[in-house]
Amino acid sequence: MLTIKDLQVRIENKQILKGLDLAVNAGEVHAIMGPNGSGKSTLASVLAGRDGYDVTAGAVEYDGRDLFELSPEDRARQGIFLAFQYPVEIPGVNNIYLLKAALNAIRAHQGQPPLDAVEFLQVVRQKMQLVNMDESLLNRSVNEGFSGGEKKRNEIFQMAVLEPRLAILDETDSGLDIDALKTVAEGVNTLRNESRAIVLVTHYQRLLNYIVPDYVHVLSDGKIIRSGDRSLAVELEEKGYDWVRQGAKAA
Amino acid sequence: MTDETAKVEELVHKEYEHGFVTDIDTDTVAPGLNEDVIALISAKKEEPEWLLEWRLDAFRHWTRMAEPAWAHVHYPPIDFQAISYYSAPKAKTDGPKSLDEVDPKLLETYEKLGIPLHEQKMLAGVAVDAVFDSVSVATTFKEKLADAGVIFCSFSEAVQNHPYLVRAYLGSVVPASDNYYAALNSAVFTDGSFCFIPKNTRCPMELSTYFRINAANTGQFERTLIVAEESSYVSYLEGCTAPMRDENQLHAAVVELVALDNAEIKYSTVQNWYPGDENGVGGIYNFVTKRGDCRGSGSRISWTQVETGSAITWKYPSCILRGDNSSGEFYSVAVTNNYQQADTGTKMIHLGRNTRSTIISKGISAGKAQNAYRGLVKISKNADNARNYTQCDSLLMGDTCGAHTFPYIETGNAGAIVEHEATTSKISDDQLFYCRQRGIDEEDAVNMIVNGFCKDVFKELPMEFAVEAQKLLNITLEGAVG
Ligand SMILES: Nc1ncnc2c1ncn2[C@@H]1O[C@H](COP(=O)(O)OP(=O)(O)OP(=O)(O)O)[C@@H](O)[C@H]1O
Numbered sequence: 001m002l003t004i005k006d007l008q009v010r011i012e013n014k015q016i017l018k019g020l021d022l023a024v025n026a027g028e029v030h031a032i033m034g035p036n037g038s039g040k041s042t043l044a045s046v047l048a049g050r051d052g053y054d055v056t057a058g059a060v061e062y063d064g065r066d067l068f069e070l071s072p073e074d075r076a077r078q079g080i081f082l083a084f085q086y087p088v089e090i091p092g093v094n095n096i097y098l099l100k101a102a103l104n105a106i107r108a109h110q111g112q113p114p115l116d117a118v119e120f121l122q123v124v125r126q127k128m129q130l131v132n133m134d135e136s137l138l139n140r141s142v143n144e145g146f147s148g149g150e151k152k153r154n155e156i157f158q159m160a161v162l163e164p165r166l167a168i169l170d171e172t173d174s175g176l177d178i179d180a181l182k183t184v185a186e187g188v189n190t191l192r193n194e195s196r197a198i199v200l201v202t203h204y205q206r207l208l209n210y211i212v213p214d215y216v217h218v219l220s221d222g223k224i225i226r227s228g229d230r231s232l233a234v235e236l237e238e239k240g241y242d243w244v245r246q247g248a249k250a251a
Numbered sequence: 252m253t254d255e256t257a258k259v260e261e262l263v264h265k266e267y268e269h270g271f272v273t274d275i276d277t278d279t280v281a282p283g284l285n286e287d288v289i290a291l292i293s294a295k296k297e298e299p300e301w302l303l304e305w306r307l308d309a310f311r312h313w314t315r316m317a318e319p320a321w322a323h324v325h326y327p328p329i330d331f332q333a334i335s336y337y338s339a340p341k342a343k344t345d346g347p348k349s350l351d352e353v354d355p356k357l358l359e360t361y362e363k364l365g366i367p368l369h370e371q372k373m374l375a376g377v378a379v380d381a382v383f384d385s386v387s388v389a390t391t392f393k394e395k396l397a398d399a400g401v402i403f404c405s406f407s408e409a410v411q412n413h414p415y416l417v418r419a420y421l422g423s424v425v426p427a428s429d430n431y432y433a434a435l436n437s438a439v440f441t442d443g444s445f446c447f448i449p450k451n452t453r454c455p456m457e458l459s460t461y462f463r464i465n466a467a468n469t470g471q472f473e474r475t476l477i478v479a480e481e482s483s484y485v486s487y488l489e490g491c492t493a494p495m496r497d498e499n500q501l502h503a504a505v506v507e508l509v510a511l512d513n514a515e516i517k518y519s520t521v522q523n524w525y526p527g528d529e530n531g532v533g534g535i536y537n538f539v540t541k542r543g544d545c546r547g548s549g550s551r552i553s554w555t556q557v558e559t560g561s562a563i564t565w566k567y568p569s570c571i572l573r574g575d576n577s578s579g580e581f582y583s584v585a586v587t588n589n590y591q592q593a594d595t596g597t598k599m600i601h602l603g604r605n606t607r608s609t610i611i612s613k614g615i616s617a618g619k620a621q622n623a624y625r626g627l628v629k630i631s632k633n634a635d636n637a638r639n640y641t642q643c644d645s646l647l648m649g650d651t652c653g654a655h656t657f658p659y660i661e662t663g664n665a666g667a668i669v670e671h672e673a674t675t676s677k678i679s680d681d682q683l684f685y686c687r688q689r690g691i692d693e694e695d696a697v698n699m700i701v702n703g704f705c706k707d708v709f710k711e712l713p714m715e716f717a718v719e720a721q722k723l724l725n726i727t728l729e730g731a732v733g
């Protein structure tokens with residue numbers, strides 16, 4: 001589904017990603033861990049198509065197509081969803097209104113008719129229960145005045161409604177209390193199936209108790225320096241990143 | 252130069268949709284202004300002697316006044332002698348008695364503007380008094396209004412049929428000598444609308460006037476007067492459109508509102524006069540004096556405006572809070588793109604006790620446009636327990652435009668509570684990216700964010716108007732962010 005080869009990315013002449021390789025197949029869950037500033041959010045942003053990044057080398061294929069030929073909105077319509085590390089506030093824009101516009105834009109791309117208000121509300125009600133979303137958040141302005149946890153939950157709620165094929169979750173677990181963490185994990189697990197893939201960026205192996213990944217990767221200094229299964233995350237938590245870095249050098 | 256600005260530069264403004272000229276015979280007075288021209292206008296309109304005297308008096312004031320220079324706008328001097336002060340469509344007979352008699356080309360024009368003039372559209376419940384250049388050509392729904400005792404007609408008709416009312420209220424809110432443009436308007440105004448809502452009457456429908464400047468080189472000087480008697484209510488909608496012209500045209504209107512005890516007037520404007528092209532050529536100079544007098548106790552006047560057009564806008568709809576417990580509100584969205592300039596705001600003059608005022612102003616600038624909010628809140632000595640809340644937000648699109656805020660506060664009463672909040676922001680790349688990541692295309696994302704910014708004002712507009720306002724906003728800003 002997603003193939004990243006030798007990806008090199010610069011921001012304002014600073015090299016952030018330095019030759020990153022990653023392959024994600026449908027049905028898989030990948031966790032990416034790594035120290036602060038190692039380039040995890042940069043990777044997520046580049047995949048979603050944010051401006052301001054200079055791709056200096058490498059290639060990314062999504063469903064066999066060159067990802068970089070697609071605008072951010074086309075990537076979204078073709079099933080890429082990014083749960084932001086820091087969801088932005090948009091004053092005056094109704095949360096549910098934005099979501100309806102998003103869902104209908106995606107449906108239009110798939111050749112489906114737009115949902116009317118009643119049908120849309122049915123979808124919303126169902127997904128709201130799934131992620132335990134407080135109804136009062138629906139009609140507030142997008143993320144405005146939401147607590148940190150509410151913002152994260154709203155991202156997962158949007159994901160549940162939009163049903164992406166490739167979901168990238170950038171530290172969605174940070175700032176969540178233990179109950180919220182469980183519901184978010186449940187939301188993600190419900191979405192998990194044969195045709196979808198999920199990339200989790202996280203600092204805590206705790207999340208991986210609830211969403212069990214197929215692969216764990218360590219991103220350090222712009223490269224994936226080690227990949228393994230879930231036990232790698234456990235080991236990391238015990239021994240820290242230096243341990244992997246040493247290992248990488250030795251290898 | 253940032254990425255965003257480069258794209259702003261690239262993209263051109265969507266062509267002005269209403270830029271067509273109706274080709275009909277007009278009865279136009281040669282350019283120039285003197286006492287003879289004023290006498291001629293007055294004679295053509297068969298006006299009573301007192302009104303001619305009133306006009307001449309205004310003219311004499313005007314000749315002694317200087318054009319104001321304090322606004323944050325720039326334009327070459329206007330040659331007032333080069334303007335024609337009267338232009339009326341020539342009637343085939345003695346003037347239309349019904350829609351069938353109205354020049355079909357005129358109706359076509361209205362059609363293009365989307366004005367609901369025809370029978371079926373009237374069912375929408377809007378009574379339209381359409382001002383085409385200087386003379387009202389069609390007034391609808393008069394009968395239903397007459398049943399309620401409401402008078403809604405062109406200003407000229409009011410002068411003929413209700414001279415006592417006109418004489419009692421004309422100039423009582425905006426005196427002829429008030430300011431340069433008001434004096435000019437008082438001398439040469441040709442037509443406009445007149446509304447009178449009698450005591451204890453709730454006007455049975457929203458009243459609406461569409462103004463449209465058509466003939467080249469004619470300034471348009473309408474005069475609107477709305478009087479709401481004790482415990483009455485009226486909602487009035489004003490929409491404006493002008494065709495495309497290379498020359499700059501002058502528009503200097505005066506609107507006077509009078510609210511007696513416990514009366515309420517809600518005045519909404521959507522203004523999209525031709526703004527000039529993307530190089531700043533052409534466009535309307537919109538110099539307007541709008542003022543409401545909350546004369547009675549417990550009265551209430553609210554101004555809601557969405558200003559998307561005009562090359563230059565100079566406009567401060569104001570409220571004089573004379574009656575005790577009266578309240579004034581001002582909700583404004585002013586959008587400027589390309590080389591447009593807007594200097595707009597309000598004045599809230601608190602005279603009575605327990606008076607309240609609310610000001611919500613949203614300025615949006617794109618391109619090379621300049622947008623200024625200028626507001627005065629004045630609390631007089633006797634205005635015990637007066638309160639004002641002002642919120643002034645500016646949104647910048649790109650980095651070649653400007654936003655300016657000039658709040659003036661004068662308090663003569665220590666018990667007054669005056670609050671002022673101001674913000675300036677940009678449409679952030681983060682907001683745009685967030686929407687696009689959800690599948691929404693860039694244009695829709697910009698519209699969504701801008702409309703969100705204006706929400707507090709749009710929610711004050713009547714429903715149909717709010718929809719039109721949103722569309723206009725989207726058209727005006729089309730391509731403003733790449
Ligand atoms: N717009 C920018 N301008 C300059 N440097 C940037 C910019 N964005 C990111 N960086 C730098 O790129 C590096 C990688 O940042 P990134 O946000 O990808 O890290 P991260 O792995 O997500 O870290 P964290 O775990 O703290 O979220 C950091 O050194 C950061 O300072």
Ligand SMILES: [Mg+2]
Nearest residue numbers: 040041042085
């Ligand atoms: Mg990050």
